[in-house]
Amino acid sequence: MGQIEYIVGDKIRMERIHDVRAWKPFDERAVSFCGKLSAEILKAKNCQSYPDLVALAFWLRKSNIRREIGKYNDLTGHLGRGLAFHIAPGNVALSFAYSLATGILTGNTNVIRLPSRRFEQADIFCDVLRAALQDDPEMAERVCLIKYPHDKNITDGLSSKCHTRIIWGGDNTVNTIRQSPIPPRAVEITFANRFSVCLINADRYLSEYDPGKTAHDFYNDTYLTDQNACSSPRIVFWTGDRTEEAKKVFWDALYGEISEYPIAEVTTADKLLTFCKYAAGNKCRMTMGRDCRLMRVELESLSDGVLENMGNSGYFYEYDISDLGEILPVCTWELQTISYIGFEEDMLRQFILSNAPDGIDRIVPVGHAMDFGFIWDGRDVVREMTRKVSVR
Amino acid sequence: MTLDELIKRKPYSLAKAEKSAILTQMLTELTAYHYENCKEYRNILDGLGFDPYGKIEHYEQLPMIPVRMFKEMPLKSVSDEDLAKSMSSSGSSGQKTSRLYLDRQTAIAQQNVGVRVTSGFLGIKRMPFVIIDSPAVIKSREAYTARGAAALFFSLFGSDRIFALKDDMSLDVEGVTAFLEKHKDQQILLFGFTFMVWRHLYCALRDMGMKLDFHDGILIHSGGWKKMESMKVSAQTFQEKLSGQCNINHVYNEYGMAEQSGTVYYECEYGHYHASIFSDVIARRGADLSVCEFGEPGMMELVSVLPHSYPGHVLLSEDEGVVCGEDDCPCGRLGKYFRIKGRLKNAELRGCSDTYASSF
Numbered sequence: 001m002g003q004i005e006y007i008v009g010d011k012i013r014m015e016r017i018h019d020v021r022a023w024k025p026f027d028e029r030a031v032s033f034c035g036k037l038s039a040e041i042l043k044a045k046n047c048q049s050y051p052d053l054v055a056l057a058f059w060l061r062k063s064n065i066r067r068e069i070g071k072y073n074d075l076t077g078h079l080g081r082g083l084a085f086h087i088a089p090g091n092v093a094l095s096f097a098y099s100l101a102t103g104i105l106t107g108n109t110n111v112i113r114l115p116s117r118r119f120e121q122a123d124i125f126c127d128v129l130r131a132a133l134q135d136d137p138e139m140a141e142r143v144c145l146i147k148y149p150h151d152k153n154i155t156d157g158l159s160s161k162c163h164t165r166i167i168w169g170g171d172n173t174v175n176t177i178r179q180s181p182i183p184p185r186a187v188e189i190t191f192a193n194r195f196s197v198c199l200i201n202a203d204r205y206l207s208e209y210d211p212g213k214t215a216h217d218f219y220n221d222t223y224l225t226d227q228n229a230c231s232s233p234r235i236v237f238w239t240g241d242r243t244e245e246a247k248k249v250f251w252d253a254l255y256g257e258i259s260e261y262p263i264a265e266v267t268t269a270d271k272l273l274t275f276c277k278y279a280a281g282n283k284c285r286m287t288m289g290r291d292c293r294l295m296r297v298e299l300e301s302l303s304d305g306v307l308e309n310m311g312n313s314g315y316f317y318e319y320d321i322s323d324l325g326e327i328l329p330v331c332t333w334e335l336q337t338i339s340y341i342g343f344e345e346d347m348l349r350q351f352i353l354s355n356a357p358d359g360i361d362r363i364v365p366v367g368h369a370m371d372f373g374f375i376w377d378g379r380d381v382v383r384e385m386t387r388k389v390s391v392r
Numbered sequence: 393m394t395l396d397e398l399i400k401r402k403p404y405s406l407a408k409a410e411k412s413a414i415l416t417q418m419l420t421e422l423t424a425y426h427y428e429n430c431k432e433y434r435n436i437l438d439g440l441g442f443d444p445y446g447k448i449e450h451y452e453q454l455p456m457i458p459v460r461m462f463k464e465m466p467l468k469s470v471s472d473e474d475l476a477k478s479m480s481s482s483g484s485s486g487q488k489t490s491r492l493y494l495d496r497q498t499a500i501a502q503q504n505v506g507v508r509v510t511s512g513f514l515g516i517k518r519m520p521f522v523i524i525d526s527p528a529v530i531k532s533r534e535a536y537t538a539r540g541a542a543a544l545f546f547s548l549f550g551s552d553r554i555f556a557l558k559d560d561m562s563l564d565v566e567g568v569t570a571f572l573e574k575h576k577d578q579q580i581l582l583f584g585f586t587f588m589v590w591r592h593l594y595c596a597l598r599d600m601g602m603k604l605d606f607h608d609g610i611l612i613h614s615g616g617w618k619k620m621e622s623m624k625v626s627a628q629t630f631q632e633k634l635s636g637q638c639n640i641n642h643v644y645n646e647y648g649m650a651e652q653s654g655t656v657y658y659e660c661e662y663g664h665y666h667a668s669i670f671s672d673v674i675a676r677r678g679a680d681l682s683v684c685e686f687g688e689p690g691m692m693e694l695v696s697v698l699p700h701s702y703p704g705h706v707l708l709s710e711d712e713g714v715v716c717g718e719d720d721c722p723c724g725r726l727g728k729y730f731r732i733k734g735r736l737k738n739a740e741l742r743g744c745s746d747t748y749a750s751s752f
Contacts, residue, residue, distance in 0.1 A: 091740065091741060091742055092742060093742075117740065224742075225742040226741040226742045228741045228742060229742070263678060263679055264678060264736075264737065264739035265677075265678030265690070265691045265712065265736050265737075266678075266710070266736040266737060266738060266739050267678070267739045267741075268678045268679070268681065268691070269458055269460075269678075269691060269708060269710060269736060272456070272458050272708065273458040273460050273461065273464075275436075275439070276436050276457060276458055276461050277461070277464055277465070278439075279435050279436045279438075279439030279440075280432035280433075280435050280436055280461075280465060280467075281432065281435065282435070283435070283438070283439070284439045285439060285441060286439050286440055286441070290680075291679050291680035292678065292679055292680055292681060293679065297439070312741060313739075313741065
């Protein structure tokens with residue numbers, strides 16, 4: 001394993017990590033450690049320049065973790081599974097930190113492969129983590145952050161000894177990593193390609209929502225990650241009587257957020273290509289915003305063409321519906337999150353439970369599509385990363 | 393104006409106002425033609441809300457089709473009975489290739505205009521022709537590649553021709569030596585892709601410690617400098633080495649797209665590519681697709697009056713370039729002159745997609 005670069009931890013710690021015992025989930029030592037990380041991140045220089053880093057710090061606060069723990073009232077007899085091997089996604093700066101925190105909090109020991117691409121906010125987090133571990137030898141032996149170039153042998157080695165393998169980053173990554181077997185009793189948690197949609201009740205949007213605030217929320221769900229995260233909406237569904245008026249207000253207000261959004265030439269070319277591929281076989285109408293930062297494609301019908309031609313970086317399909325049931329054709333296995341404006345969440349939950357589509361694992365108000373939780377992609381990661389000792 | 397009339401004009405003889413009027417008329421007619429004959433193209437224009445019968449002031453207003461569309465799906469504006477052949481672009485390994493469908497009319501127009509532009513620029517007549525490639529590139533005439541098409545096209549200028557490389561891409565020293573002996577009093581024309589000329593002709597000869605005399609030869613090379621730059625070979629080095637090793641003293645860089653075969657762009661002695669009367673280039677800004685000022689880099693739109701059997705007359709390329717000016721290049725040719733900076737730079741998007749696997 002000569003090619004492994006140790007970002008946090010070292011070779012010796014890596015070798016000894018197999019001998020470290022698991023903890024119970026939400027052990028006070030782990031919760032306190034997260035709280036400490038939170039405080040130290042907020043103190044770090046440059047932290048405030050990265051909204052995602054600030055969001056991470058807030059998520060790691062003890063009060064927030066306790067609120068999350070509150071959702072689990074029956075973890076008696078649970079223990080972490082053991083060694084968790086995490087493969088972080090290549091192009092989301094801080095996903096690995098959430099994955100790590102989840103691993104620590106569920107009582108596991110953790111080896112995390114970081115993306116090769118460098119992000120300054122990731123560097124800041126690693127510096128904070130390294131310093132915090134120096135003061136906490138007990139925690140230090142539970143954490144190793146590494147980088148390595150493509151090498152199936154290394155992935156094989158790390159996979160062969162883990163109790164849980166967590167793969168972030170999409171279908172190709174999952175398929176590539178799966179070439180490396182895990183032990184028969186190990187559990188694998190994969191996060192494959194997903195897409196998401198947004199539902200807007202035009203009438204309630206116009207009467208109850210502040211366009212500027214809503215635009216900011218919608219921006220955070222979309223442009224902040226180049227509309228390329230699995231939870232970023234790619235299709236916007238409109239209901240209500242005043243949809244035309246609402247669209248005008250909504251997209252106009254969005255320009256308050258995106259007028260400085262950096263858009264590369266190649267991104268414009270890609271968006272245009274996505275449109276042409278879709279339009280060649282489907283009736284639709286494209287409207288450009290004030291410039292190429294926003295391309296809206298109004299659909300005449302919901303066909304598979306939409307699912308095959310998802311765009312990013314400000315490329316939205318739009319479809320007017322009079323009944324929620326009309327969205328069912330896109331509620332495929334790949335559909336992850338519905339973010340909404342002007343709906344009752346109970347009604348949406350009921351809609352999903354009674355129609356039981358293959359997809360839809362999350363329902364969140366607009367502005368919360370990126371929020372991390374222990375239940376992700378329809379999976380309860382806390383339960384999957386622990387085992388229950390049953391006693392009768 | 394029809395293509396038959398235009399082809400009688402000298403290829404670098406139209407000043408801005410006249411050229412723009414002619415191109416606007418011809419390209420607008422082509423837009424309506426493709427709208428009527430290619431269902432996918434019609435759907436795209438409808439989706440853009442573009443009326444092909446409305447008043448078009450300037451061809452800059454015509455909708456662009458991203459060139460990658462030809463890799464994504466077959467696009468043709470003629471019935472299958474009228475198809476004469478298809479051509480694929482030579483994509484790098486692992487990439488999708490374009491497939492272009494040619495009818496007789498388009499194939500002939502590409503050839504005729506290509507000859508007009510090339511002879512107009514280089515002032516060459518028929519001469520012995522050496523292709524820096526292997527004969528394998530022209531094996532199938534029904535479905536050939538852009539590399540094969542280029543080799544065949546330049547063969548039109550050849551009184552006699554030879555492929556300089558064997559099937560394993562090694563230099564056929566004996567064959568070329570015999571060819572040069574046979575045409576010992578004549579200037580030689582050579583064509584090849586930049587990187588192949590460098591590696592398989594120059595480097596091969598250098599490594600053998602051998603010189604070949606191409607009799608003050610003329611080389612046309614295409615394919616860009618990207619690979620050469622990565623090896624730190626400048627245009628000047630390229631020319632000097634070929635001159636010293638091969639007695640090739642006239643080197644012309646060519647730029648063009650397989651999707652617009654025939655309307656090629658040659659680089660003049662001032663380092664500018666030139667648009668002929670049959671085609672044009674427009675640099676556009678990525679943020680809003682507006683037209684760049686002269687000197688301002690942008691994404692290159694290429695228009696050509698030739699594509700008739702497929703809707704490739706107004707294309708958005710994937711190259712970044714700079715239009716330097718129009719009608720006033722010191723070389724004296726009329727029309728726009730420009731430089732190509734290379735492929736558009738890839739954007740590293742955020743989000744949970746698949747960069748892990750692709751970086752493997």
